[in-house]
Amino acid sequence: MSMQSINPVNGEVLKSYQKDSASVVKNKIEQAQMAHVIWRNSIFKERAVLLKKAAAVLRNRHEFLAKLMASEMGKPLKAGTEEVEKCAKVCEYYAENGENFLKDELIATEATRSYVSFQPLGVVLAIMPWNFPFWQAFRFLAPGLMAGNCALLKHAANVTGCALAIEEILLEAGLPLHVFQTLIIGSKDIKMVIENPIIKAVTLTGSTEAGKQVAQQAAGLLKKAVLELGGSDPYLILEDADLDYAAEVCAESRLMNNGQSCIAAKRFIVVESVADEFLKVFIKKMSSKKTGDPFQSTTNLGPMARKDLRDELHQQVLENIAAGAKCILGGSIPAFKGEHAYYTPTILTGIKKGMPAYTTEIFGPVALVFSAKDTEEAVRIANDSPFGLGAAVFTRDEIKGEQIARNHFQAGSCFVNSMVKSDPRLPFGGIKESGYGRELGIYGIREFVNIKTVYIR
Known part of the structure; x- marks a missing residue:
């Protein structure tokens, strides 16, 4: 064989x-x-x-x-x-x-x-x-x-x-x-x-x-x-966050490695008072990443690793839309030549408990956006997951951010105002599933x- x-x-x-x-x-x-x-x-x-x-x-x-x-x-x-x-x-x-x-x-x-x-x-x-x-x-x-x-x-x-x-x-x-x-x-x-x-x-x-x-x-x-x-890392966007910076880091983390990383940002939990403004910037950042041939130096987003994985991802997107999620960007297979594995950068909003995406890892260039009434609810949504690999919070109040990262996140690697990443000098791993x-x-x-x-x- x-x-x-x-x-x-x-x-x-x-x-x-x-x-x-x-x-x-x-x-x-x-x-x-x-x-x-x-x-x-x-x-x-x-x-x-x-x-x-x-x-x-x-x-x-x-x-x-x-x-x-x-x-x-x-x-x-x-x-x-x-x-x-x-x-x-x-x-x-x-x-x-x-x-x-x-x-x-x-x-x-x-x-x-x-x-x-x-x-x-x-x-x-x-x-x-x-x-x-x-x-x-x-x-x-x-x-x-x-x-x-x-x-x-x-x-x-x-x-x-x-x-x-x-x-x-x-x-x-x-x-x-x-x-x-x-x-x-x-x-x-x-x-x-x-x-x-x-x-x-x-x-x-x-x-x-x-x-x-x-x-x-x-x-x-x-x-x-x-x-x-697996992981379904939450990124919290609090009302005092630098939204342009947060959106850039969130887009980079979600699309890194063509959206295929266990520690990529997958769930974006935004305090509702800044949700509309964040989404406008986030859509722009996600859209700006160039999809194309991985051999080209200008390419930000290549294909997924296999066509079957891409097809499975697209089916997940369709299932969540059918369950009530709203697709505000992407959600389609691009019309490239050949039996390719590309998928468009996608944003789904209105994710709620009971939808498949609420508890399932989405492994590809698809961002899930949640709305929370305040910081306390944002933390609750972040932890209401079977996964516990990484988590991040964006806020201008570093003391508050550190308290959330240290005392409230249920995850192995918790970052403040930064993308979750592995580093040879720091221990890396998760809890729960x-x-x-x-x-x-x-x-x-x-x-x-x-x-x-x-x-x-």
Whole structure:
């Protein structure tokens, strides 16, 4: 059997890849275990040198990698270049800080000496999505490899070229053979990999349903899991907000990565006293983003990653309109040539409880606008969601904004007057149906280690 990468601009098959057989997968897992015996005994300085070399390789290849993303999942070249640079930075961040994050922690007890030691778990399976094909992988790989773990990557089928490129990058950087490997398998094969006793833990970025399945499989075997799942991030626009600035940030966040990001702004909750004025500016900002060929430097919005995903999104829009939502921008499939996956920037207003969009994640360039009578109701609507990944509030009163972010938002990453984004220096992850565990920062590198107590009398 084979898997295909399909160009979302025109529907053409880019390349077919032969799937790994069960015996090939088993062999790769065993190779990873043998590599780990050596890798775990390497010193931090050796790992740091290799991660810094990986950063250099990423930067040297940025044009090729950006074009690869544009071809396989429609990411505009500028966004692809920025993604590659972010991967380089996360490699450098853990190369420079990993040893300090995992140094022994002395604890005063009655013992002669007692301390906590952080040691690698072993071989970790990473299940990653197509929307950030390099960043999603490297934000796990950089801390995971620095901690001394080995990794197997099961990437999304439509970005198999990106998955294999990651393996090439790490080998070119000098990473020992089999410390990192790509598994070319389908979703149905994941259970077989998790069940292998060599696999000590699993990390997944993807849909809530996929996360629940993997969590159940891992829990049944008492294996650690970190899950970064769906999100329906609320952005609150309070009556004292800078509306032009807020609308610009909201449009950028909603349309980033062609509208396909778990931490993109999806729900815009506007205090009714400024709702009409905000909408006027928001429509203008959303309309100004140029849709087109991701290979063109002037393109802001490329196609969605697959035609079936675009069709599913359009059906969601129609269902919500039928339920009473009002479409004030877009809501249609543009008349481009070929079997493309483009969708117009869209704004739906009048979203109320009971409509499908109230509780369902909308994964594409569609903004949902809610009206709230005051700040208190805006916060209530924001939290009335099964998701809890990110949230933001826009207000000129920074103290009030901070109070909302710190004390009232039910989410893992809460921002004031800024777009929600991931940063190597800050922990990232969600609560509720957005998953559990953390990536990045000191907390990310400590997810896949044995936090060991050593007591000496």
